[in-house]
Amino acid sequence: MTAPATTPPPLHLVLGEEELLVERAVRGALDAARLADPTADLTRTRVSELTPPVFAELVSPSLFSEGRVIVLEAAQECSAEIADAVLGYVAQPADGIVLVVLHSGGGRSKAAKSLPTALKKVGAVVTECAKITKPAEREAFVRNEVRRAGGRIDAAGVLALIDAVGSDLRELAAAAAQLVADSGGSIDEQAVRRYHRGRADVNGFMVAEKAVAGDRAAALESVRWAQQIGVPQVLVADALADAVRTIARVSAAGRGNPNQMAGELGMPPWKIRKAQGQSRGWSAGALAEAMRVVARVNAEVKGAAADPDYAVERAVLDIVAARERR
Amino acid sequence: MTGPVWSQLVGQEPAVEVLSAAARSAAALVAGETADSGAMTHAWLFTGPPGSGRSVAARTFAAALECSTGTGCGECTGCRTSLAGTHADVRLVVPEGLSISVAEMRALVQTAARKPTTGHWQVVIIEDADRLTEGAANALLKAVEEPPERTVFLLCAPSDHPDDVTVTIRSRCRLVTLRTPPPDAIARVLMERDGVAEEMARWAASVCGGHVGRARRLATDEDARKRRDAVLRIPLGLRRASDVFACADDLISTAEADAGEESKARDEAEQDALRTAMGSGGTGKGVAAAKRAADAAVRQLEKRQKSRATRTQRDTLDLALVDLAGFYRDVLVTGSGAQATLNHPDRAEDSAVAARQWTPASTLRRLEAVLACREAIEWNVKPRIAVEAMVTTLREG
Numbered sequence: 001m002t003a004p005a006t007t008p009p010p011l012h013l014v015l016g017e018e019e020l021l022v023e024r025a026v027r028g029a030l031d032a033a034r035l036a037d038p039t040a041d042l043t044r045t046r047v048s049e050l051t052p053p054v055f056a057e058l059v060s061p062s063l064f065s066e067g068r069v070i071v072l073e074a075a076q077e078c079s080a081e082i083a084d085a086v087l088g089y090v091a092q093p094a095d096g097i098v099l100v101v102l103h104s105g106g107g108r109s110k111a112a113k114s115l116p117t118a119l120k121k122v123g124a125v126v127t128e129c130a131k132i133t134k135p136a137e138r139e140a141f142v143r144n145e146v147r148r149a150g151g152r153i154d155a156a157g158v159l160a161l162i163d164a165v166g167s168d169l170r171e172l173a174a175a176a177a178q179l180v181a182d183s184g185g186s187i188d189e190q191a192v193r194r195y196h197r198g199r200a201d202v203n204g205f206m207v208a209e210k211a212v213a214g215d216r217a218a219a220l221e222s223v224r225w226a227q228q229i230g231v232p233q234v235l236v237a238d239a240l241a242d243a244v245r246t247i248a249r250v251s252a253a254g255r256g257n258p259n260q261m262a263g264e265l266g267m268p269p270w271k272i273r274k275a276q277g278q279s280r281g282w283s284a285g286a287l288a289e290a291m292r293v294v295a296r297v298n299a300e301v302k303g304a305a306a307d308p309d310y311a312v313e314r315a316v317l318d319i320v321a322a323r324e325r326r
Numbered sequence: 327m328t329g330p331v332w333s334q335l336v337g338q339e340p341a342v343e344v345l346s347a348a349a350r351s352a353a354a355l356v357a358g359e360t361a362d363s364g365a366m367t368h369a370w371l372f373t374g375p376p377g378s379g380r381s382v383a384a385r386t387f388a389a390a391l392e393c394s395t396g397t398g399c400g401e402c403t404g405c406r407t408s409l410a411g412t413h414a415d416v417r418l419v420v421p422e423g424l425s426i427s428v429a430e431m432r433a434l435v436q437t438a439a440r441k442p443t444t445g446h447w448q449v450v451i452i453e454d455a456d457r458l459t460e461g462a463a464n465a466l467l468k469a470v471e472e473p474p475e476r477t478v479f480l481l482c483a484p485s486d487h488p489d490d491v492t493v494t495i496r497s498r499c500r501l502v503t504l505r506t507p508p509p510d511a512i513a514r515v516l517m518e519r520d521g522v523a524e525e526m527a528r529w530a531a532s533v534c535g536g537h538v539g540r541a542r543r544l545a546t547d548e549d550a551r552k553r554r555d556a557v558l559r560i561p562l563g564l565r566r567a568s569d570v571f572a573c574a575d576d577l578i579s580t581a582e583a584d585a586g587e588e589s590k591a592r593d594e595a596e597q598d599a600l601r602t603a604m605g606s607g608g609t610g611k612g613v614a615a616a617k618r619a620a621d622a623a624v625r626q627l628e629k630r631q632k633s634r635a636t637r638t639q640r641d642t643l644d645l646a647l648v649d650l651a652g653f654y655r656d657v658l659v660t661g662s663g664a665q666a667t668l669n670h671p672d673r674a675e676d677s678a679v680a681a682r683q684w685t686p687a688s689t690l691r692r693l694e695a696v697l698a699c700r701e702a703i704e705w706n707v708k709p710r711i712a713v714e715a716m717v718t719t720l721r722e723g
Contacts, residue, residue, distance in 0.1 A: 288719070
């Protein structure tokens with residue numbers, strides 16, 4: 001964006017809910033508009049608070065045609081009349097006005113749902129900002145961030161950073177930029193470890209997985225991390241119960257093809273396959289014991305025990321002990 | 327001499343005597359014949375096992391107090407409206423959710439302070455006083471201790487144990503203990519009032535564990551009988567490891583279905599009524615603001631409905647667990663050779679088989695597991711987790 005564009009694209013469509021990316025798209029549109037007209041100002045309104053006349057006022061050309069960037073937030077909530085007003089305007093856009101429509105991609109009413117397609121048809125600049133959920137996407141995001149900040153990062157460094165910072169994109173972006181500045185461009189695992197320690201994302205399922213695998217040390221470590229970052233004990237207890245029950249159910253059903261058992265057990269095949277692997281170290285007696293332990297801890301974290309943290313820890317130890325006793 | 331209205335109370339002769347004496351004193355008091363309150367007092371606590379008729383006792387007593395022709399004729403407007411819960415001076419608190427809140431009780435104290443309008447007494451009945459939260463019980467204390475001249479509090483609870491009723495409330499009430507009604511009395515009531523055939527009535531009375539309402543349900547509802555059969559098949563039906571989960575699933579899904587069925591139709595009707603009351607479907611200025619308020623009210627209603635559904639589910643599950651516990655008790659009784667009456671006489675063969683197979687110690691462990699499961703559900707443990715742990719123990723012994 002070095003050469004000043006004479007006319008910025010008059011219509012942007014930002015699809016998705018990833019807040020950081022949406023913000024960036026808005027900022028990008030504003031920057032582009034300011035290249036053309038440095039005095040361009042930004043107006044943000046929620047679509048649900050908008051009426052057609054107010055919208056018409058927002059986008060009507062002004063006397064001196066100052067640059068304006070109008071951001072319509074949460075367009076998935078728009079009513080049919082607003083959608084009509086927007087589509088009516090974009091057919092004949094006014095000079096110097098940039099309209100940015102933020103849309104989650106969903107929407108309840110028909111008008112709200114079909115708005116993105118209609119905007120794409122009239123040539124909106126589309127920016128996709130879908131929520132990042134897959135680990136691979138998150139890793140790609142971190143790599144991208146580092147590159148944006150002008151550095152490089154290796155694969156181990158990416159994993160270490162996500163482990164330590166968590167999955168919040170804003171924090172990841174900030175941490176990546178900071179690391180590039182601190183380490184002089186090239187980031188590896190050691191560099192990450194120098195500035196970040198600990199684990200940001202521990203959930204009940206990680207604890208449960210380690211406990212039913214009989215890995216006492218790792219299970220206790222993750223329990224402590226979970227306590228540290230404030231994972232509610234009830235969630236940990238539920239995850240423990242779910243893991244033990246799943247193994248018990250699957251091993252009670254006997255050996256078989258996971259795909260065929262899925263319907264009968266009411267679980268997805270991958271879960272059955274995993275539980276079949278986990279059930280190898282468990283005897284029937286041990287599972288019965290573990291079932292009682294998880295039922296107990298479920299009551300304890302809901303007020304039956306004086307100290308729920310201790311109750312969870314004890315349950316993890318008891319599960320591992322039950323598995324070893326067989 | 328007791329009024330005909332007392333026939334509602336099945337097999338509770340001692341309690342009826344106390345209550346009708348109180349009603350006579352109350353009538354004398356109202357008529358101004360005496361200033362001595364005699365057998366009447368301002369706060370009563372009815373306790374007794376489930377199904378013994380605590381709330382019936384309270385309503386009947388209210389009817390006797392409000393009776394316009396004597397002390398419980400069962401015919402006059404006062405009697406009939408009190409029994410139906412529509413009398414203007416009889417305030418009924420019937421919790422549908424999991425607990426009774428402080429706010430509810432504060433409002434109640436206000437109304438309790440009023441004079442009776444059409445009847446002789448301002449009667450406040452709190453069914454399930456064991457569901458009072460601690461704060462709610464405290465809000466009630468002052469009013470229960472010293473109500474206005476013509477106000478009387480009737481509280482119902484399973485027992486006067488501090489777990490059920492706080493000691494402070496307990497000490498301000500006169501206690502009326504109801505007993506488990508004898509099977510003969512239950513059978514008679516089923517035949518006379520509900521027109522059940524004698525054989526069925528006798529069977530229902532023998533297996534209901536002294537719970538009149540349950541006996542009626544079993545005698546008249548085919549589904550209830552089926553459900554009971556399914557529950558009682560569990561103890562001897564746990565052969566393979568996978569049976570555990572099948573049985574647990576059964577127990578949970580029946581409870582869920584029960585709650586779902588009962589509440590769904592009701593929930594929707596209530597929500598529609600509320601939306602209409604809040605002016606849904608309107609057009610014009612100010613509709614948006616009104617809609618927001620309506621949505622908030624509906625959300626609140628949904629919360630209450632959810633609490634009600636949870637309670638129905640728990641109650642159904644609890645019923646099944648009580649039946650199960652009764653079976654294991656029968657096994658213990660049979661094994662010891664005692665001649666005590668069985669909880670499930672129609673399952674005597676099963677319990678005899680079980681008594682031969684299991685040692686008393688393992689039967690006791692199973693019984694403990696059932697009771698522990700009831701307790702766990704009380705603690706808000708997810709029913710599925712608690713029930714599966716229980717059934718696992720039932721299989722193992």
